[in-house]
Amino acid sequence: MLIRVPDPADLPALRALERAAGEGFRALGMAPVADDEPPSPALLTEYQQAGRALAAYDTDRPGEPPRGYLLWDRVDGCAHIEQVSVHPERARRGIGRTLIDRAERASGLPALTLTTFADVPWNAPYYARLGFRRLAADTLTPGLRAIRAHEAELGLDRWPRVCMRREAGAHGRSRSVRHIMCR
Numbered sequence: 092m093l094i095r096v097p098d099p100a101d102l103p104a105l106r107a108l109e110r111a112a113g114e115g116f117r118a119l120g121m122a123p124v125a126d127d128e129p130p131s132p133a134l135l136t137e138y139q140q141a142g143r144a145l146a147a148y149d150t151d152r153p154g155e156p157p158r159g160y161l162l163w164d165r166v167d168g169c170a171h172i173e174q175v176s177v178h179p180e181r182a183r184r185g186i187g188r189t190l191i192d193r194a195e196r197a198s199g200l201p202a203l204t205l206t207t208f209a210d211v212p213w214n215a216p217y218y219a220r221l222g223f224r225r226l227a228a229d230t231l232t233p234g235l236r237a238i239r240a241h242e243a244e245l246g247l248d249r250w251p252r253v254c255m256r257r258e259a260g261a262h263g264r265s266r267s268v269r270h271i272m273c274r
């Protein structure tokens with residue numbers, strides 16, 4: 092698996108990938124999430140040009156479109172994962188975890204943050220397995236509060252959502268070894 096900034100020609104494939112990855116929400120009674128439009132081509136281009144998009148290419152199948160991708164933003168001094176999706180045909184092989192670890196290193200920032208559904212097995216419980224911890228609502232930085240407010244406006248709070256954070260380098264180590272606050 093090769094992880095790198097996607098080629099511009101592969102951006103449409105990321106939208107198809109996202110639709111396929113979202114289908115799993117339907118079985119949980121979360122059809123509006125499954126039906127949510129993927130990021131627009133213009134937005135994907137912005138992330139790609141800023142180097143804040145990562146795509147997973149299957150090295151055994153050169154020329155095929157990416158099978159996973161991640162978008163991140165800088166929010167209050169941390170790398171905020173805006174989206175991570177893996178095609179269901181390639182799920183549960185470590186692609187999601189590898190994309191997240193690569194975003195941590197590529198950003199060079201002291202922590203990763205994200206918002207996600209609390210009760211969806213491949214959301215908050217998955218991130219907890221990857222070393223993310225839940226943030227109490229009253230500890231959110233201004234940028235994270237704004238993101239949560241926007242999500243509530245979009246109707247996502249119909250299902251419980253949480254903010255989570257992982258210190259850079261903390262996965263697999265004791266958290267007390269390294270704990271750096273974001274500015």
Ligand SMILES: CC(C)(COP(=O)(O)OP(=O)(O)OC[C@H]1O[C@@H](n2cnc3c(N)ncnc32)[C@H](O)[C@@H]1OP(=O)(O)O)[C@@H](O)C(=O)NCCC(=O)NCCS
Nearest residue numbers: 112113175176177182183184185186187188207212213217
């Ligand atoms: C979340 C996601 C990116 C994980 O990608 P992945 O490459 O399959 O994940 P990894 O291989 O790194 O980790 C696998 C673990 O994820 C969790 N997981 C993935 N798919 C799952 C599913 N359908 N049901 C339950 N747990 C699941 C499990 O903990 C699994 O570990 P296990 O196989 O030992 O049980 C992928 O499931 C996805 O694209 N989901 C839909 C989009 C989404 O919800 N994105 C996150 C938005 S915040």
